[in-house]
Amino acid sequence: MQQYLQHIEASVQAIQFPENPKTLYEPMSYILRLGGKRMRPVLTLMACDAFGADFKTATNAALAVELFHNFSLIHDDIMDKAPLRRGEQTVHMKWNENVAILSGDAMLIEAYKLLSTYNAEKSHALIKTFNITSTEVCEGQQLDMDFERSTAVSIPEYLDMIRLKTAVLLGCSLQMGSILANASAENQTDIYNFGVNLGIAFQLQDDILDLYADQAKFGKQVGGDILSNKKTYLILKAFEDASADQRKHLDALLLQKENPEKIEQAKVLFAALDIKEKATVKMEEFYTIAMQSLAHLQIAESQKKSFRELAAFLMGREN
Amino acid sequence: MQQYLQHIEASVQAIQFPENPKTLYEPMSYILRLGGKRMRPVLTLMACDAFGADFKTATNAALAVELFHNFSLIHDDIMDKAPLRRGEQTVHMKWNENVAILSGDAMLIEAYKLLSTYNAEKSHALIKTFNITSTEVCEGQQLDMDFERSTAVSIPEYLDMIRLKTAVLLGCSLQMGSILANASAENQTDIYNFGVNLGIAFQLQDDILDLYADQAKFGKQVGGDILSNKKTYLILKAFEDASADQRKHLDALLLQKENPEKIEQAKVLFAALDIKEKATVKMEEFYTIAMQSLAHLQIAESQKKSFRELAAFLMGREN
Numbered sequence: 001m002q003q004y005l006q007h008i009e010a011s012v013q014a015i016q017f018p019e020n021p022k023t024l025y026e027p028m029s030y031i032l033r034l035g036g037k038r039m040r041p042v043l044t045l046m047a048c049d050a051f052g053a054d055f056k057t058a059t060n061a062a063l064a065v066e067l068f069h070n071f072s073l074i075h076d077d078i079m080d081k082a083p084l085r086r087g088e089q090t091v092h093m094k095w096n097e098n099v100a101i102l103s104g105d106a107m108l109i110e111a112y113k114l115l116s117t118y119n120a121e122k123s124h125a126l127i128k129t130f131n132i133t134s135t136e137v138c139e140g141q142q143l144d145m146d147f148e149r150s151t152a153v154s155i156p157e158y159l160d161m162i163r164l165k166t167a168v169l170l171g172c173s174l175q176m177g178s179i180l181a182n183a184s185a186e187n188q189t190d191i192y193n194f195g196v197n198l199g200i201a202f203q204l205q206d207d208i209l210d211l212y213a214d215q216a217k218f219g220k221q222v223g224g225d226i227l228s229n230k231k232t233y234l235i236l237k238a239f240e241d242a243s244a245d246q247r248k249h250l251d252a253l254l255l256q257k258e259n260p261e262k263i264e265q266a267k268v269l270f271a272a273l274d275i276k277e278k279a280t281v282k283m284e285e286f287y288t289i290a291m292q293s294l295a296h297l298q299i300a301e302s303q304k305k306s307f308r309e310l311a312a313f314l315m316g317r318e319n
Numbered sequence: 320m321q322q323y324l325q326h327i328e329a330s331v332q333a334i335q336f337p338e339n340p341k342t343l344y345e346p347m348s349y350i351l352r353l354g355g356k357r358m359r360p361v362l363t364l365m366a367c368d369a370f371g372a373d374f375k376t377a378t379n380a381a382l383a384v385e386l387f388h389n390f391s392l393i394h395d396d397i398m399d400k401a402p403l404r405r406g407e408q409t410v411h412m413k414w415n416e417n418v419a420i421l422s423g424d425a426m427l428i429e430a431y432k433l434l435s436t437y438n439a440e441k442s443h444a445l446i447k448t449f450n451i452t453s454t455e456v457c458e459g460q461q462l463d464m465d466f467e468r469s470t471a472v473s474i475p476e477y478l479d480m481i482r483l484k485t486a487v488l489l490g491c492s493l494q495m496g497s498i499l500a501n502a503s504a505e506n507q508t509d510i511y512n513f514g515v516n517l518g519i520a521f522q523l524q525d526d527i528l529d530l531y532a533d534q535a536k537f538g539k540q541v542g543g544d545i546l547s548n549k550k551t552y553l554i555l556k557a558f559e560d561a562s563a564d565q566r567k568h569l570d571a572l573l574l575q576k577e578n579p580e581k582i583e584q585a586k587v588l589f590a591a592l593d594i595k596e597k598a599t600v601k602m603e604e605f606y607t608i609a610m611q612s613l614a615h616l617q618i619a620e621s622q623k624k625s626f627r628e629l630a631a632f633l634m635g636r637e638n
Contacts, residue, residue: 078417105427112431123442124439145342
């Protein structure tokens with residue numbers, strides 16, 4: 001893990017965009033240098049390694065994924081009117097919305113440039129995979145925005161949204177690494193499915209932790225999703241399973257402004273409905289599918305072990 | 320010309336985006352169906368034909384260029400706060416800014432998808448060319464926005480901005496058609512340069528016509544650029560050549576609100592400085608370079624003739 005991370009961090013720092021126009025390129029360097037976990041590019045390098053090629057072969061594909069992720073952050077932050085990203089001003093706040101739109105566009109194109117640095121056959125395979133995923137990420141973001149305004153979002157719709165918005169990019173990151181190591185079509189499918197299902201499990205875990213994490217260890221406000229009425233698996237499942245009476249309580253909860261008591265009230269309602277347990281079961285379901293895809297992979301057991309360790313690390317659990 | 324246009328129009332109408340999410344895909348169909356001259360995709364088909372391949376081979380590359388152009392219109396319209404496009408509501412007015420940002424993003428990705436439908440070698444060549452141009456178009460748009468706020472824009476800076484913002488896409492459209500017909504590297508360069516220089520001449524002509532067109536034949540308000548203080552070749556050249564006294568008049572002109580007399584005053588000042596003639600000389604300079612690139616092409620004289628006719632048609636002149 002550490003060698004991949006160091007390599008990606010050094011490669012990101014080494015990216016040199018043209019100097020002018022400053023208002024186009026400075027925001028791109030700015031957001032890339034805000035940091036982040038670099039989870040996606042690490043997956044690309046790791047997959048390339050696991051299928052037997054030098055992981056550095058996958059550097060540009062890994063950077064492409066990281067650039068795409070940052071493009072989506074720049075544009076999503078405009079749409080969400082977010083003032084901060086990783087504790088610093090978002091691009092549209094530090095500059096303005098127009099700059100953020102255009103720098104994001106140019107960043108998406110830079111991702112394609114990086115994918116075009118391979119030979120024709122590899123570039124073609126990478127770009128075809130990337131095209132599908134990047135469209136899906138846009139669809140996921142649109143669904144997420146649509147859901148904010150919608151009163152009735154079903155659980156399958158929610159799961160599909162998080163699959164598109166966040167999980168497929170993990171699958172794509174892994175698949176691109178495997179493509180560069182000449183993995184078979186079957187192995188590519190398995191590693192992709194491992195990433196997607198792990199991504200959904202990860203997002204469900206995120207929903208659970210937001211309400212049930214230990215505040216001392218949690219980076220943000222516990223219960224933040226409840227305070228802001230964010231549609232998560234927890235609240236959607238609560239609505240699905242609630243009795244008529246409990247539904248009235250849930251409706252009343254959503255009408256409340258942001259106040260700390262809201263969090264406790266939600267916990268009481270959720271406890272009556274076993275929401276934490278149900279969400280955990282659902283999360284385990286996707287984690288198990290991810291592990292099955294991993295088990296099915298035709299690679300050395302030692303390589304599978306490193307993916308299992310990665311999955312455990314991402315999910316914050318002992319392996 | 321007519322066969323290319325009909326083919327492109329039919330192909331655009333036949334594009335079927337997925338049905339959902341509606342808020343992502345409907346705006347894409349909407350703007351594509353607002354029409355437009357389809358100049359860029361016609362160039363792609365024409366170049367493919369000129370270099371000896373079936374022009375229909377270039378259909379997807381031509382559509383990619385048209386989608387890219389429409390992506391840039393959606394995002395530029397947000398940045399310019401434009402309410403109308405081709406007489407209809409712009410995407411961000413008909414829906415909202417978030418929808419316009421995301422539909423634009425998805426449309427850019429669709430362009431890459433279309434370029435990926437060719438075999439690996441052709442896709443790779445097309446995408447590498449397209450990557451360079453699409454970055455340049457972003458740079459041009461950023462420079463255009465920067466210039467709006469800048470007091471001192473030089474003529475070379477202006478010419479570079481219009482080259483990037485509009486001309487290179489004409490060159491790229493032609494080059495992509497030539498790539499699909501296996502044109503030599505030298506022919507590719509020549510056809511690209513023909514397009515770029517024709518594009519700059521076309522934009523300069525646009526600047527001239529905006530003030531000097533016959534109102535009866537002109538689609539929009541004659542003098543619109545003067546009314547809105549838009550930086551064009553005319554006004555920049557006037558500032559460059561003005562005496563201290565004339566410069567004071569120009570400064571005073573820019574301070575005026577939108578009133579019809581402003582147009583007449585600009586014409587008087589420009590006449591004293593021979594601005595129309597100087598702009599025409601500059602336009603002819605680029606038109607001549609375009610014709611030289613055309614003359615240098617290693618294709619049949621009959622094919623060159625059709626490019627000459629196209630150029631004359633675009634510039635609205637007798638050949």
